[in-house]
Amino acid sequence: MIEFRDVHKSFGKLEVLKGIQFRVEKGQVVTLIGPSGSGKSTILRCINLLEQPTSGQVFIEGTDITAPKVDIQSIRKDIGMVFQHFNLFPHMTVMENMTYAPIRVNKVPKEAAKAKAMELLALVGLTEKADAYPNKLSGGQKQRIAIARALAMEPKIMLFDEPTSALDPEMVKEVLEVIKSLAHTGITMVLVTHEMGFAREVSDRICFIDDGQILEDSTPDVFFANPKTDRAKAFLEKVL
Amino acid sequence: MNLNFASVWQYWPFLYNGALLTLKMTAICAVFGFALGIVLSLIKLSKFRPLVWFGQFYTSIFRGTPLLVQLCIVHFGLPQLLGVPLSTTQSGILTFSLNSAAYISEIFRGGIQAIDKGQYEAAMSLGIGYRDMMKDIIIPQAVKHILPSLVNEMIALLKESSILSYIGAVELLRAADQITVMTYRFFEPYLVVAVIYYVMVMILSFFAARLERWVNRSDRVS
Numbered sequence: 102m103i104e105f106r107d108v109h110k111s112f113g114k115l116e117v118l119k120g121i122q123f124r125v126e127k128g129q130v131v132t133l134i135g136p137s138g139s140g141k142s143t144i145l146r147c148i149n150l151l152e153q154p155t156s157g158q159v160f161i162e163g164t165d166i167t168a169p170k171v172d173i174q175s176i177r178k179d180i181g182m183v184f185q186h187f188n189l190f191p192h193m194t195v196m197e198n199m200t201y202a203p204i205r206v207n208k209v210p211k212e213a214a215k216a217k218a219m220e221l222l223a224l225v226g227l228t229e230k231a232d233a234y235p236n237k238l239s240g241g242q243k244q245r246i247a248i249a250r251a252l253a254m255e256p257k258i259m260l261f262d263e264p265t266s267a268l269d270p271e272m273v274k275e276v277l278e279v280i281k282s283l284a285h286t287g288i289t290m291v292l293v294t295h296e297m298g299f300a301r302e303v304s305d306r307i308c309f310i311d312d313g314q315i316l317e318d319s320t321p322d323v324f325f326a327n328p329k330t331d332r333a334k335a336f337l338e339k340v341l
Numbered sequence: 342m343n344l345n346f347a348s349v350w351q352y353w354p355f356l357y358n359g360a361l362l363t364l365k366m367t368a369i370c371a372v373f374g375f376a377l378g379i380v381l382s383l384i385k386l387s388k389f390r391p392l393v394w395f396g397q398f399y400t401s402i403f404r405g406t407p408l409l410v411q412l413c414i415v416h417f418g419l420p421q422l423l424g425v426p427l428s429t430t431q432s433g434i435l436t437f438s439l440n441s442a443a444y445i446s447e448i449f450r451g452g453i454q455a456i457d458k459g460q461y462e463a464a465m466s467l468g469i470g471y472r473d474m475m476k477d478i479i480i481p482q483a484v485k486h487i488l489p490s491l492v493n494e495m496i497a498l499l500k501e502s503s504i505l506s507y508i509g510a511v512e513l514l515r516a517a518d519q520i521t522v523m524t525y526r527f528f529e530p531y532l533v534v535a536v537i538y539y540v541m542v543m544i545l546s547f548f549a550a551r552l553e554r555w556v557n558r559s560d561r562v563s
Contacts, residue, residue, distance in 0.1 A: 151462055178468025188463035192481050192559050201477065202467035234559040247463075254467060 102127040102289045103148060103258065108157035110143055117143050119313035121157070127257075130290045132300040132321075135310035136336060141293045144310065145260050148291065149180045161258070178206050181251030185263040187243040189235040195222070195246050196231045199253045207254060214253070221249040225279050241272030245279050252283075259283065261292040297340055301325055309333045349529045352520045359516030360537055366433050366512065367499040373438035374498070375491075378445025383475065385450050396446065403443035409504050412436045416508045429510035433502070441498055448490045452483035485556050492549040496542050503538075513537060 103125040110118035117140045125131050133141040146152040147159055150166060150173050158167050166176050190198050199218040203209040209217070222228045225245040235243055244264055251259060261280060265273045277299050284290060284303045294300055300307060300321065307324040309317040309332075316330045325341075328334045385396035403411065416432035427435070456479050464474040484491075506515035517534040521527050 149466055151465065174468045174470055177466055180466070182463075182466035184459060184463065186457075186459050188457075188459035190460065190463070190478055190482075192485065194559075202469055205473055205477075206468045206470075234561075236560060251467070260466075 102129075102162060103291070104160040105144070105147070106158045106160070108144075108147060108154045108159060110140075110147065110152060111155045117313050118147070118154070121147075121313075121315060123308070123315060123318075125289055125291060127289055128285070128287050129305045130284045130292070130303055131306045131308060132292045132294060132304040133308050133310055134294070134297070134300060134336075139310045140313040141310045142262055145262050145291060145293050148258070148260055149177050149182060151182075174206075178202070178254055179256050180258045180260060181254060181256035182260045183244070183247050183251055183262065183264045185266050187235075187240070187247045187267075189243055189247055189250070191235050194232050194234055195227070195238075198235070198246065199250045202250075203253050218249070218253055221252050222246075224252075224282070225249045226275075239272060240268045241275045244268065244272075244276045248276075248279055248283075256288070258289045258291070261290065261294065263293050263295065265294065265296060295340070297325075297337075309336070311336070344529060345526060346529050346533070348524045348526060349520055349533055352523065355511075355516040355519055356513070356533065356537065359511060359513040359534075360541070362511060363499065363502050363513040364541065366430070366437065366502050366505065366510075367495065369434055370437035370441055370498055370502075371495050373434065374441025374445050374494075377438060377442035378449055379480065381442055381446035382449035382453060385446060386453060400443045400447060403440045408436070408440055408501060409507060411440060412504060412508060429505060429508050432508060433505045433510055437498060437502065441494060444494055444497075445491065448487050448494065449480075449483060452487035452490075453479060455486055456482055488549070488553050488556060492546070495549075496545060499541060499545065500538060 103123070105121045105123035108118055108121040108123075109116065121144060123144070133144060135141050143152055147154050148161070150159075154167055158165050160166070161176055161180070164171065164176070166173065190201070193201065196215065196218055199221065200211070200214040203214040203217065204211055219228065219231065222231055225248060227242060227245055227249070230238060230242065230246070235246070238246065248264075264280065265276050268276060273296070277296065280290075280292070281299075281303050292300070292304070302321075304321050307317070307319060307321050308315050309324065309328070309330070311332050317324060317328060317333050319329075324333070325337065328337055381396055381399065384392050385400075387393060412432065415436045416427060416429065419432075420426045460478060460482065461474065464478045469478065502512055503514040505512050506518065509515070511519070513534055517530040520530040524530070
């Protein structure tokens with residue numbers, strides 16, 4: 102579903118990704134963990150080309166999206182992304198946020214898009230907020246709407262970039278519950294999170310990233326019980 | 342002190358027609374200036390260097406020379422080059438629209454740059470193309486922030502349209518000139534004209550304030 106072949110990424114002189122080899126199979130839930138600045142968010146952002154790799158290739162369902170002349174828009178519409186800071190469109194109501202792209206990009210009829218949006222609002226438990234503007238929502242509610250907005254495009258892949266890092270502690274759980282409910286429903290998920298308990302519970306695989314490289318790639322049980330590298334051990338000691 | 346407003350008032354159709362032309366010119370130039378200004382701001386924000394240079398050069402020309410000089414070049418100078426005379430209305434619309442576009446493009450550029458990059462990323466991640474993203478996501482938010490500046494620009498346009506009298510357009514100020522010639526009175530016609538400008542600006546400000554409230558409806562908490 103997703104494959105990285107020797108992906109490098111530099112910002113100026115700083116090399117943040119140093120040859121990433123990485124595969125995610127269809128329907129898998131993979132969590133990237135590691136210290137901040139390790140490059141995990143950059144890996145995530147290379148999947149939908151919010152960052153363009155400096156070298157190497159990224160394949161989505163067999164298509165090399167780093168090749169020249171690839172229609173990146175048509176790739177992106179199948180990859181939902183949830184951001185740390187929600188990034189809802191503040192001038193649009195919740196309903197407009199959720200139906201704009203389906204109508205405009207996927208050419209879904211307006212009524213069908215609205216019906217789908219209501220369905221997703223029910224899923225995230227915010228049906229009553231359909232006509233509210235984002236600034237009237239709490240952080241947790243905003244993030245649940247952002248997840249629903251991404252799902253409205255019926256993506257094959259969902260990317261979560263530290264979805265709970267900007268939330269007040271009491272709102273973390275409601276967002277994690279929603280993400281958990283999506284796992285293993287057939288959608289492929291890649292997450293970056295600092296919620297270790299959650300990562301362990303929800304993931305099929307954990308990739309430990311440090312200094313632009315994937316140092317470990319194993320199941321949660323193996324990773325959390327028996328990390329192989331010293332750096333992973335040191336990291337886990339700090340966060341657990 | 343003997344003031345005689347009645348002698349001025351008998352020529353009110355002059356003032357009425359003058360005010361009408363002033364408003365018409367302001368409205369037309371605001372629309373053209375706005376449209377052109379958005380395009381110019383996008384040019385300045387493009388990644389293609391020569392386009393950016395063109396945008397900056399354009400703005401520097403219109404900001405760096407007096408509006409009256411620009412008007413003279415267009416009205417008296419261009420016909421010499423083109424071989425076709427321009428009416429005062431045509432010259433006015435051309436000069437004021439081009440001039441206003443330069444200022445509005447700067448306002449827009451600032452407004453667009455102030456939008457959080459997360460908004461672009463969210464739009465891109467949803468597969469929204471550049472055009473739709475700018476038109477429906479970025480520019481509407483930018484307009485909200487810059488609305489007060491845009492209103493200022495429109496008020497400036499309305500007041501500066503008085504220099505059209507210099508090339509002979511019978512707008513509000515020129516109408517007052519004509520009344521002075523017919524009545525041999527100066528204070529009253531110019532005072533009346535000043536009041537009319539003031540009232541027009543106040544009305545404009547009133548509607549702008551209402552528009553601002555409407556545009557900011559999504560910010561209201563409660």
